[in-house]
Amino acid sequence: MRSRRTARLIGATLVTLCVLPGIASSAAAQPLKTELPAADREAALWHTQDLKFDEIRAMGLTGKGVTIAVIDDAINLDAAELQGADIEVKGQFCKDKTTGDTEPAVTSDPALSHGTDVVSMLVGNGVASDGGLGARGIVPDAKVLFYSIGKIREAGDGCDTANPVSGKLQYKEFVGDDPELAHIGGQFKGFLGSAVALAAAQALEDGADIISISLLGDDPTDWDFVQSLAMHAGVPVVAGAHNPGMSFAIDIPFGVNGVVAVSGIDQNHEVITSGGEGGIKSEAEGASNLAVVGPGMNLLVPVNDGKWEAGISQGTSLTTPLVAGTVALGMEKYPKASGFQVLQAMIRTTGTGEQKPDPEWTDEQYGYGVVNPVGMLAVDPTQFPDVNPLFIMTASDPPCGPGVKTMDACAADRKVPSPSAEEVWPNGDPNQKGEATEPKPVVTTAAEGVGQALVWVVVGVLVLGVLATAITIPIVVSRSRKKKLAAGAMQQGWPVQQGSPEGYPPLAPQPVPEHPQGGYPQYQAPPDHPQYVPQQPRILKENTNEQRE
Numbered sequence: 001m002r003s004r005r006t007a008r009l010i011g012a013t014l015v016t017l018c019v020l021p022g023i024a025s026s027a028a029a030q031p032l033k034t035e036l037p038a039a040d041r042e043a044a045l046w047h048t049q050d051l052k053f054d055e056i057r058a059m060g061l062t063g064k065g066v067t068i069a070v071i072d073d074a075i076n077l078d079a080a081e082l083q084g085a086d087i088e089v090k091g092q093f094c095k096d097k098t099t100g101d102t103e104p105a106v107t108s109d110p111a112l113s114h115g116t117d118v119v120s121m122l123v124g125n126g127v128a129s130d131g132g133l134g135a136r137g138i139v140p141d142a143k144v145l146f147y148s149i150g151k152i153r154e155a156g157d158g159c160d161t162a163n164p165v166s167g168k169l170q171y172k173e174f175v176g177d178d179p180e181l182a183h184i185g186g187q188f189k190g191f192l193g194s195a196v197a198l199a200a201a202q203a204l205e206d207g208a209d210i211i212s213i214s215l216l217g218d219d220p221t222d223w224d225f226v227q228s229l230a231m232h233a234g235v236p237v238v239a240g241a242h243n244p245g246m247s248f249a250i251d252i253p254f255g256v257n258g259v260v261a262v263s264g265i266d267q268n269h270e271v272i273t274s275g276g277e278g279g280i281k282s283e284a285e286g287a288s289n290l291a292v293v294g295p296g297m298n299l300l301v302p303v304n305d306g307k308w309e310a311g312i313s314q315g316t317s318l319t320t321p322l323v324a325g326t327v328a329l330g331m332e333k334y335p336k337a338s339g340f341q342v343l344q345a346m347i348r349t350t351g352t353g354e355q356k357p358d359p360e361w362t363d364e365q366y367g368y369g370v371v372n373p374v375g376m377l378a379v380d381p382t383q384f385p386d387v388n389p390l391f392i393m394t395a396s397d398p399p400c401g402p403g404v405k406t407m408d409a410c411a412a413d414r415k416v417p418s419p420s421a422e423e424v425w426p427n428g429d430p431n432q433k434g435e436a437t438e439p440k441p442v443v444t445t446a447a448e449g450v451g452q453a454l455v456w457v458v459v460g461v462l463v464l465g466v467l468a469t470a471i472t473i474p475i476v477v478s479r480s481r482k483k484k485l486a487a488g489a490m491q492q493g494w495p496v497q498q499g500s501p502e503g504y505p506p507l508a509p510q511p512v513p514e515h516p517q518g519g520y521p522q523y524q525a526p527p528d529h530p531q532y533v534p535q536q537p538r539i540l541k542e543n544t545n546e547q548r549e
Helices: 002-007 039-044 046-050 054-056 114-123 171-175 179-187 195-205 220-233 318-335 339-349 373-377 407-412 446-467 544-548
Strands: 066-071 085-090 125-127 132-134 144-149 211-213 237-240 260-265 288-297 300-301 311-313
Touching: 039 132, 039 220, 046 054, 046 195, 046 288, 054 125, 054 373, 066 318, 085 114, 114 125, 114 132, 114 144, 114 318, 132 300, 144 195, 144 407, 171 179, 171 195, 171 211, 179 220, 195 211, 195 220, 211 318, 220 237, 237 318, 260 318, 288 318, 300 544, 318 339, 339 373
Parallel strands: 066 144, 066 211, 085 144, 211 237, 237 260, 260 288
Antiparallel strands: 125 132, 300 311
């Protein structure tokens, strides 16, 4: 499996996942506004009302005591919106392949504002550089560990990895002598060639409670390894899915098994779109393993038109930290709950916030629905199993698609991501994390052995006397082995220009398969949904808002 996936890897390409500076009518994205007036800034803080920031603050919850790792291009610690925030920069994990030089992890260059925008969604203080309204974060008191990977490079460029924290670069260095990780260490050998995956592995070692990644394009083998470590550590990894107009094969890291894949919605809870006035609009396609959606359109950020001033942006890059912050709030309120238990509560309380007996997965564009932090916080997550509910275990899990009977068939359709259950746990079972055990031999005392021997001699004589023939009774010891899950080959491709007309076929009706043990809950057939039609404006369905509540 690993060789097939690696063979398809063209390069460890890094692209900005998700912040679109504006709604673009052509390939080049343009800023929405310059010198934003107060009314526009207030409107661009709609996500604080949608996610009920003030109600969360009234509960006394600010993310305090929770550590979130953010991996992105660079950060401007002097940005007005980040003043007072608890941010620790861990360094640059990317060095130039030719010169060996590294770019600064901290910079005031507006061209490297992506990381600052992302972090502002977590810990932004709400005050811009001119003293007016600025970006406001969902967990202002959370601790942020920032890992830089430098400029987001053009396709095919990339960098060599460097670890300024521990110096570790090899798989085996992160596994060490931990017996629970010995199985993983036996599978993955060599160096971590992806700067993002390397930073994530270091973040796990640094004690991050949650990892937030708003980037696309990476080495799938490295991410199999990192996610295996994250599953053992119980650390949720949150990653943004494709933006509108980004229909290409790269689906790392959001497509990795068990990762919290996130997509964006607008003020009306419609999937985010891109496209110019009178031109073609494309919707964010989501992902086959999509977890939840959240605010990702027309949000206030710290940079505007190449200046460090209040601006408006959109994209799943901004949704990703809002979802990561939601998980942090659950961990703050329920300190005895694991990150995976909080995920269980989060996907059961989407939409209206009312707890569902079982999570209901809708489709690739909405996943389990619109994230609802207040609804999630009303449910004690310790009542749920300490198992990542997003990790694919069976062929009936939604990402496998309808009518799929086996995991091999699921893998063949490229809908089951790696790592597989048996790559993460030697027994293929998260409840049995130790090494696979062999049946123990039966041990008898000497006296018991003699007695048993006499009994068999007597029986043998009687049988011989009756049948006049010898009968040999073989004892067969069988051992049950789970079949190794096949992982779908993840093709790597190149990003298309933002705003390009990418269409997609309508969703076919989805039957409801039986729900087996483990993995996702019972699959729910998606409702009719308006689809993008090439060369035509998007057709909005009536009462869509009511359907998405």
